[in-house]
Amino acid sequence: MQVSVESTSALERRMTVGVSVERIETEVNKRLQQTARRAKVPGFRPGKVPMSVIRQRYEDAARQEALGDLIQSTFYEAVVEQKLNPAGAPAVEPKSFEKGKDLEYVATFEVFPEFTVGGFESIAIERLQADVADADVDNMLEILRKQNTRFEVAERAAENGDQLNIDFVGKIDGEAFAGGSAKGTQLVLGSGRxxxxxxxxxxxxxAGEERVINPTFPADYQNLDLAGKTAEFTVTVNSIAAPQLPELNDxxxxxxGVKEGGLEGFRAEVRKNMERELRQAIKSKVKNQVMDGLLAANPIEVPKALISNEVNRLRVQAVQQFGGNLKPEQLPAELFEEQAKRRVVLGLVVAEVVKQCELKPDDARVREMIQEMASAYQEPEQVVAWYYKNDQQMNEVRSVVLEEQVVDTVLQKANVTDKAVSYEEAVKPVEAPQAA
Structure with a gap:
């Protein structure tokens, strides 16, 4: 087997492979002999068909099969011999494909980039420091009460926060428009719905009153036919219900799920959940900064094949999340390319950190993470046992722990500044950057 490799770009390789005619004929003959043992040809007993007849009937198919298998096997042999690491399937183009002659083909493919991760010292990290204060617990109790608000019929004028049952008919320039009318709609005043x-x-x-109101649709309203227009709505108020917050009782x-301990026991459980949320939020924000820093400090070119594969995964996820009758391939690739590239680059960079620093998942941290997740359930011991019996779930936890170890490795050399903040600021999600 003869092999030559040409670099056509930083990551693309054009490999020419030559396979001797002797090897080809050996493979063809193997297949013809296998066929001869089972072929059923009129006038001959199975296994007794002359090879000349077998060759006449089956050689073309055997040769095509042999050539396909040879291209596959010799490509693998060649990349191993040349110490190449393909990032995707090759595009194969035969150069010489004639019977009785050597086979020669060209395989064009991308390889994984070779690089060394560095620049940890240039990464700046702001690590938030916060505690759960009594006032934060008080605030959370009020949030939980509001989330469980009941509405009771009120014999008075409507106020913000009340739930109204209404019928309405909307018109623009005297004509009703699609989606502008409804009956029996429940609306909480002040909800912004x-x-x-x-x-x-x-x-x-x-209750029982009819009002004619004239609100204006926003200029950026999703329905362009309505955007910026003033409508006339005739609204009938069927009933008014006032919000009733539940008492803090058993x-x-x-x-x-808190059945004993009274208010103090409930506050303790709420505080424990808030502290878990706080730890996760701080950890997540630090991790995001580390990953952003690794990307900035280690710009690398990545194979287009990997980005394309990631785009397809993101398409499938989008269809699963939003449903509808769309097929993944109907979603434009450019919607996902930036996110896909970031994922691919991060995956390669993180994998290289793991390799360079010889990191392996810490078993104690794996157990600690599982116990942390299990603590949110009623019977944590059963959850822990379930994880340890499920190989797929265990591998996912090990991957997360390994990423955390990568973060810790970077933090040892990065420029880390601690910043004291309130609980609310610490758990507040980071706003996504606005598109230009």
Whole structure:
């Protein structure tokens, strides 16, 4: 087997492979002999068909099969011999494909980039420091009460926060428009569910009252036919219900699985959950900064094949998340290319950190992470046992732990600044950058 390799770009390789005619004929003959043992040809007993007849009937198919298998096997042999690491399937183009002659083909493919990760010292990290104060727990109790608000019929004028049952008919220039009418709709005033001005105009209304209001659709409204236009809505208020916050009592605590300990026991459980959320939020923000820093300090070119594969994965995820009748391939690739490239680069960089620093998942940290996740459930011991019986889930946890070890490795050399903040600021999600 003869092999030559040409670099056509930083990552693309053009490999020419020559396979001797003797090797080809050996493979063809193997297949013909196998065929001869089972072929059924009229006038001959199975296994007794002359090879000349077998060759006449089956040689073309045997040769095609042999050539396909030879290209596959010799490509693998060649990349091993040349110490190449293909990043995807090759595009194969035969150069010489004639019977009785050597086979020669060209395989064009991309290879994984070879690089060394560095620049940890240039990465700046702001690590937040926060505690869960009593006031934070008080605030969380109020949030939980509001999330469990009940509404009771009120014999008074509507106020912000009330839930109204309404019928409405909307018109523009005297003509009803699609989606502008409904009956029996439940609307909480002040929720911002309707277009600006709609809910405000119903404050002070009473049950049984009909009001005509004239709100204006925003200029950036998703329906361009309505954007910027003023509508006339005739609204009938069927009923008004006032919000009733639940009392902090045993019945309320039981909704969250706390059946003993009273208020203090419930506060302790809420605080424990908030502290877990706080740890995760701080850890996540540090990790994001480390990953951003690794990307900035280690710009690398990545194979287009890997980006394309990641784009396809993101397409499938998008269809699964949003449903509908779309097929993944109908979603434009450019919607996912930037995210796909970031994922691919990060995957390669993180893998190289693991390799260079000889990192392996720490078993103690794996168990600690599983126990942390299990603590959010009613019977944590069963959750821990389930993880240890599920190889796929265990591998996912090990991957997360390994990423955390990568973060720790970078933090040992990075420029880390601690910043004291409130609980609210620490757990607040980082806003995504606005597109230019």
């Amino acid at each position: 309707m277009i600006p001005g709609f809910e405000d105009a119903l404050v002070g209304a009473k 019945d309320f605590f039981a909704l969250f």
